[in-house]
Each structure stands twice: as structure tokens, then as C-alpha cells.
Amino acid sequence: MFALWMFGADVERAMGTKKFLTLYFTAGVFAALLSALLLPQTAVLGASGAIFAVEVAFAMLFPNVTIILFIFPIKAKHLVMLFAGLTALNCLLPIGGGVAYYAHLGGLLYGFLFVRYEPRVWDLVSLWQAxxxxxxxxxxxxxxxxxxxxxxxxxxxxxxxxxxxxxxxxxxxxxxxxxxxxxxxxxxxxxxxxxxx
Known part of the structure; x- marks a missing residue:
């Protein structure tokens, strides 16, 4: 939840509350479904997939913002790349511990797709409503x-x-x-x- 507090406010201000909540809740559902599909024996608890989606959204909206990771400065876009690489590695070579890595991967993927294609989706929704x-x-x-x-x-x-x-x-x-x-x-x-x- 620290990550949500750290990144969520800026993403919400950039997107607007409605779109931010849409991202957060739909990312959680998508991440849970992907994890259940690819790794059904692992229970998905918490909102980690949704939080990963928010982190990706932050990195895409503010790619060059510097974040202090422990004591090391790192740009937001590089931090998310690091998270994505570690998550993909854990999916391929699971360390164990019952962590739903596929949910994390689903959140990362969904966050990217949402920010990349969200304007087109809203345009399609508006067209359908019209x-x-x-x-x-x-x-x-x-x-x-x-x-x-x-x-x-x-x-x-x-x-x-x-x-x-x-x-x-x-x-x-x-x-x-x-x-x-x-x-x-x-x-x-x-x-x-x-x-x-």
C-alpha cells in the first residue's frame, strides 16, 4: 500500500479520479483472472496486481521522475523495467513462497495497455453511446x-x-x-x- 500512496495521487491527478478508479479496479480483476488462468493452484490475495498497474501508469506518465529506491536514485521508467524483469523472471523460475507473480505480471501488462490505449477506448465508448x-x-x-x-x-x-x-x-x-x-x-x-x- 506504500506504493499506492507514493504513486497513486500523482496518477489520479493526471488521469482524473474516474479514470484512475477504473484503472485500479479493472487492473485488479484482470490480474486475478490472469493468475487464476495461468497458475490456478496459487491463491490471489490483496491488491498487488492493481498497485503494479498504478506503478506502470506513473512511469508512463512521468518517465523521468527520479525515485529513491532504498538509497539509490532511479528514474521511474527504469524502476518499472526492473520490476517487470524481476516479475517475468519469477514467473519463469518461481522462487516459491506462494507469491502470485502472474498477478503482478498481469498488473504490469494491464497498466501499460490501459495508459497506451485508454483514450481510444473512451472514444469508442463515447461513439457507442452516441x-x-x-x-x-x-x-x-x-x-x-x-x-x-x-x-x-x-x-x-x-x-x-x-x-x-x-x-x-x-x-x-x-x-x-x-x-x-x-x-x-x-x-x-x-x-x-x-x-x-
Whole structure:
């Protein structure tokens, strides 16, 4: 946890809290899964994989920052290279002690991939969300047109003359409209709340 305290604050400031927490928790899951897959007989305890990911993120964001390792100064990028080399060596020639070295390796790998490709991932997520909003808007327009058509029919011939399918459609449309209204009111995806002065 000392390493998390040492590197985490700077990484969080550089990334933002949301992305930092995403890195930390998803790295822990990835590291545990990789360790369970490659070395199922070793239990994975603690957050070492996530902390290794934070260390890699720090080294990629601040590669030339000097860190004092015991009494020796070393740049962040070289320190992480040292950690990666020792971890890989322990994976190939395990010393023992029940240490989940593959979890450490998974954290190192995940931290590198996250920092390297994270902007593209968020761009893809934003693109997917935009497509979802556009699809919902199209779906909403289609539903409204059909609802208007059925309401015109009700005005002409009365509610009792609607078919069972038409009644079911109106009920489902009403439920969807209430759901969309609730999401919009709560500031859900694709909505913005105005700040009062």
C-alpha cells in the first residue's frame, strides 16, 4: 500500500479520479483472472496486481521522475523495467513462497495497455453511446408516430375497438416514455443538467 500512496495521487491527478478508479479496479480483476488462468493452484490475495498497474501508469506518465529506491536514485521508467524483469523472471523460475507473480505480471501488462490505449477506448465508448442515443431517438419517433395514429383511431371509433395487439403496444409505449422521462430527469446518459447561478 506504500506504493499506492507514493504513486497513486500523482496518477489520479493526471488521469482524473474516474479514470484512475477504473484503472485500479479493472487492473485488479484482470490480474486475478490472469493468475487464476495461468497458475490456478496459487491463491490471489490483496491488491498487488492493481498497485503494479498504478506503478506502470506513473512511469508512463512521468518517465523521468527520479525515485529513491532504498538509497539509490532511479528514474521511474527504469524502476518499472526492473520490476517487470524481476516479475517475468519469477514467473519463469518461481522462487516459491506462494507469491502470485502472474498477478503482478498481469498488473504490469494491464497498466501499460490501459495508459497506451485508454483514450481510444473512451472514444469508442463515447461513439457507442452516441449511436445508442441516436437509435433511441429514432425508436422514439417511430413509437410516437404509431401512438398518434392509434390515438386518432380511438377518437374515430373508440377505445373498445382497438385490437389486443394495439392495446398492448400503447401500454408498452407508455412504459417506455415513462422510463425515458425518468432517465432524462435523473441526468442519465446523453442528458445535461443546467447549473443555476
Amino acid at each position: 449511436k445508442q442515443r441516436a437509435r433511441e431517438l429514432r425508436e422514439g419517433e417511430e413509437i410516437r408516430r404509431r401512438v398518434d395514429s392509434l390515438l386518432d383511431k380511438v377518437n374515430r371509433v373508440g377505445l373498445e375497438n382497438l385490437t389486443r395487439k394495439e392495446m398492448e403496444f400503447l401500454q408498452k409505449a407508455s412504459q417506455k416514455f415513462r422510463k425515458w422521462k425518468a432517465v432524462s430527469a435523473s441526468g442519465g446518459p446523453g442528458t445535461k443538467k443546467e447549473k443555476k447561478a
